[in-house]
Amino acid sequence: MEPDLFTAAAEDRQEKDPSSSPLAVRMRPRTLDEVVGQQHLLKPGSPLRRLVGEGNGGPAGPSSVILWGPPGIGKTTLAYVVSKATNKRFVELSAITAGVKEVRAVIEGARRATGGYGKETVLFLDEIHRFSKAQQDSLLPAVENRWVTLIAATTENPYFSIISPLLSRSLLLTLESLTDDDLRGLLRRALADERGLGGAVTLPEEAEAHLLRIAGGDARRALTALEAAAGAALSKQEKEISLLTLEETVDRAAVKYDRDGDQHYDVASALIKSIRGSDVDAALHYLARMIEAGEDPRFIGRRLMISASEDIGLADPTALPTAVAAAQAVAMIGFPEAALILSHATIALALAPKSNAATLAISAAQEDVRNGLAGPVPAHLRDGHYKGAAKLGHAQGYVYPHDVPGGIAAQQYAPDAVRDKHYYRPTRYGAEARYADVVERVRERLGRTAGDGGSGRSEG
Template sequence: MDLFESAGQETTGVPRAWDAAPLAVRMRPAAAEEVLGQEHLLEPGSPLRRLIEPPRPGSLPPSSVVLWGPPGTGKTTLAYLVATSSGRRFVELSAVTAGVKDVRTVIEDARRRLATSSGETVLFIDEVHRFSKTQQDALLPAVENRWVTLMAATTENPSFSVISPLLSRSIMLTLRALTAADLDALLTRALAEERGLGGKIELAEDAREYLLRLAGGDARKGLTILEAAAGTALEAGAEEITLDAMEQAIDVAAVRYDRAGDQHYDVISAFIKSMRGSDVDAALHYLARMVVAGEDPRFIARRIVIAAAEDVGMADPTALQTAVAAAQAVALIGMPEARIILAEAVVHVASAPKSNAAYTGIDQAIADVRAGKAGPVPAHLRDAHYSGAKDLGHGTEYTYSHDEPHAVARQTYLPEELAEARYYRPTDRGFERTLTERLERVRSLLGR
């Protein structure tokens, strides 16, 4: 059981940020105003703000909360802020090492403290998704009766990883991934403040841009890399952390990007165009450059999904399935194994037959709607379920398609002024060759 204070102590105990502590620990916010990227959770009177602020006489205990968000977004940081700011007794359990006995010990001690007016207890459980159902069940009476105020942190969707009774007794708060601007502000703070690097060294612009990409929205990762690179540079007597020093510190070779980031975007552009152009080898090359440069694999996966929809389309509908599955798997697995998943998706998209017919079709339809070409919905297609609808002729002449040969009813579906419109024009490539023949037969049956 990992406690900030043992269950029998009556004073709040919080670990001191020693100089030897990791930079990520030393840079934890000392006040709510220092928290980056989670302003939406810290509005005055919000559940999290009430946890952070010292309790007022006669006020109700704050609600228990489940903090859900990606790694490095501040879940543990917010817990430490509660520990240092609220004046409440703060106890931490790790779901990796704690058992039901540990949970019950904390709860019993919290009940005794409430009975003797010794104050409220905040129980922080990190990685609560690792708790079994039995362990989570043990928390229910304490949360329901407010013997403890629970702060539970998880990187997995609580709807699937936290039992429903515990969720219903808590408020779920979703932490946002940190933006590049958030991380940039954090790096600036860490370089300048005494609890950080104290202005002892500067960070070159290209090294900063590389670090922001490599961190991928994870504050802990960004600060850990910064600390390693600073140590390397200071050991060499340098006054600035260069890109070379950062590479040496983390043993990753960076693809060189200039200050404006042109080469960064050039590589991404070449990657997309190589997939579109069906050059598998070129697409894998640019994928490799992004992987080695530390590009966020989730970003790469999103570009593959877009390419599958935009450039492959219905010529091979399975390409989008592969791309979406890859994006989900990358988020689940992470690097370095994610490179294999990305490569598989890239090979599928790059080697698939290409069609942008669905892409151009929806854009043409949107252009018509924006130009005012809409028109009333044909009466036989309108909703006929409400009282009086049939008196207006809604749905009265509708023909149920499944009652007709080939399940195609000869009736008008488009508004009258768009009766001749054709937005989707499939190609003769891949699956769309078969689709072309089918659509021609269907349009003939529809009288179009």
């Protein structure tokens, strides 16, 4: 039998006894207007609206849609809403367990349903990126001939994980992570709606905040935890889900961390200062607190990138590429796997040799500029690529360094006001020791006298 998760019998049973289904299923939206988040995809006239027949012209749109986004943000829900709104059969397959045989069986069933009693089919294929090229190829005839409306979901970049013929025949929709406001609205609807908990319990603000943190932007996880906590509270004959009950139910202590308050900045500051101090264990502790509190992994990634330049710099030239790679990776992956990437980067930065020479160098240069130490650009360095430049003396006498043995031309580069300033004062830590030797030789070759370096100072 086809794996149809929403047969008429199942729906009748749910209507007669709603409590027989999980809360996440009972609260599944019935129309696009009930969908939480994804407002960029739900505007009037959008492809999704047209797909369900809203607007002029009736049902219209592609026969294949690819939904790309992190887990728990409503990919299955959107597919189900499309099937309900268009009165089509809804069949769900998972690429984890299904193969070509199951796909062909669904397609054949869809053809029979269409020809036998005029009922079209929505095939929702979850985690399509797990299908091989040959398995994805098996979908092409059904898409091209419109035997099914294919809605495929993936958490991985479809340009890398889905074959080009299928991608070119599909409408690609990128889903965004749910915000706290999105989830808060969903939880409050579930508490009050008769399909949900029907006002049987309340959720105080501190418990709601904790629930939002542990949900991590995942609507399914939020509703599952709410249902379990509500059951625990009612078993105690309590009408309110206390923070203690919620902690006991989800087996996760509430971390004192307000993403908009002092704790947010205090813990983030402690993370960076622990990295700067090379205390890898303390850094990992603060990283764990931020992760467990539901901090945005992109925020952590940005802080690590800043730390790589501010506190490590050229003492370890690989620090910044490591931090950048981590920040890009967590933006693509999200929690829980992002914790591994952030740990990797945090450990690397904490154990790297430290130098703030780059930080001091730009600070000193900016301070001099603010104080008026700028002056005109030396004439031989000015642009000479326009008619009349030579008459003004611009670019005249400039020595092209590549024509000089050693590649260093002994000529003035800085304006007179700062010609003897030494802003960059490298340390002797890590790889920066090599730069210290190089900059000393270069300055000597350029005839630069020892300067005061503005407000910079040597750490070496």
